[in-house]
Amino acid sequence: MTMFHLHDRLEADTAPVAxxxxxxxxxxxxxxxxxxxLVPAQPGLTEIHQLSREDRHRLMDEIALASRTLEALFAPDKINVGALGNLVPQLHVHVVARSxxxxxxxxxxxGSGFAERYSPEERDSLTRKIGEGLGQK
Known part of the structure; x- marks a missing residue:
């Protein structure tokens, strides 16, 4: 049985939350x-339709939970959700709070060219706050 492994690019560009x-x-x-x-923790997935029916529904519920959490914490004008995968083939879903x-x-x-990394303190504080919003301790 193949083990789940997070794609190297996702590992390098993100911090774990929950x-x-x-x-x-x-x-x-x-x-x-x-x-x-959001990365479904199953090996070998590249597309949403590869998930079982039950897991597709679970993915939608988890996208909604992430969206509600970002709304509650940041009061954005819009939540963008996308699963592109052109650079990182591993199935992953972006949930972005937009203003x-x-x-x-x-x-x-x-591709907007706007990027600025978090300080370690900001990152740790934010991952903790979002984790709490997701119901994780």
Whole structure:
């Protein structure tokens, strides 16, 4: 049986937040946007349709939980959800809190050229706060 392994690029660009029933929740290391990545912790997945019916529903529930958590913490104008996978083939879903005041609005965050890493203190504080919002201790 193949073990789940997080793609190296996701490992390098994110900080762990929580483990939900299906997904590993990660914080994108870009303080310009509150940005979570949900990765179903199953090996070999590249597309949503490869999940079982039950896990597709679970993924949607976990996306909704992540979205509600970002809404509660950041009061964004819009939540963007996307599963692109062009650079990282491992199935992962982006959940990004957007504001009309953000530097890329109304365009996409991908390829915008806006990136600024969190300080370790900011990252630790935010992952803890989001983890609590997701119901994780």
């Amino acid at each position: 483990q939900l029933p299906l997904c590993r929740v990660l914080l994108m290391d870009n303080r310009v946007w509150p940005w979570l990545i 009309k005041a953000d530097p890329a609005w109304p365009g996409p965050v991908w």
